[in-house]
Amino acid sequence: MSETATPAGTRTTQQVFAHHLAAFGEGLDSLVSDYAANACICLNDQTIIGHQGIRLFFDGFLKGIRPGFWDGFKVLREECRGDVAYLVWEAPPFVRMATDTLLVRDGKIQVQTFTVLA
Numbered sequence: 701m702s703e704t705a706t707p708a709g710t711r712t713t714q715q716v717f718a719h720h721l722a723a724f725g726e727g728l729d730s731l732v733s734d735y736a737a738n739a740c741i742c743l744n745d746q747t748i749i750g751h752q753g754i755r756l757f758f759d760g761f762l763k764g765i766r767p768g769f770w771d772g773f774k775v776l777r778e779e780c781r782g783d784v785a786y787l788v789w790e791a792p793p794f795v796r797m798a799t800d801t802l803l804v805r806d807g808k809i810q811v812q813t814f815t816v817l818a
Contacts, residue, residue, distance in 0.1 A: 710807040717778070717785040717802060720809070724762075731758045736808040743814055769794050794818065 711719070716734055723730035732755050741748040741757060748757050769791050776797075777788040785802040789795070798816040802809050 712807075713783055713785050713802075713804040714780045716804045716807060716809060717780055717787075720802070721775075721787075728755055728758055728762070734809050735812075736806070736810050739809050739811065741812045741814060766794060 720731070720734045723734060732751055735751060735754050737751060738749065739751075739754065741754060748754055772794065773789065773791040775787065775789050777786070779786045783804050785800075785804060787800040787802075789798050789800075791798075796817045798814070801813045803811040
């Protein structure tokens with residue numbers, strides 16, 4: 701389904717992507733709300749499945765952020781194509797580069813890949 705042809709009330713990939721980025725300032729409930737119940741996040745060393753696992757992942761991520769992280773956070777590239785959103789970002793000196801790819805269907809993130817170079 702294209703960005704312009706979504707069922708009534710269903711968020712587009714761009715809308716889900718924009719909300720997901722904003723949700724980092726809103727907390728865990730807002731972050732997890734973007735994901736389908738059986739969604740997964742693929743990392744370099746594991747795959748996290750479902751809301752409970754995704755909540756634990758983001759809880760750890762947010763608690764691990766050190767002072768100055770958000771000051772250095774910068775989006776280097778973002779793009780949405782159909783059901784896929786792509787993000788490249790940095791947060792020096794903590795993260796040299798990271799990428800996120802989101803597969804969005806029916807207004808929810810179904811699959812996310814996340815890679816980070818510290």
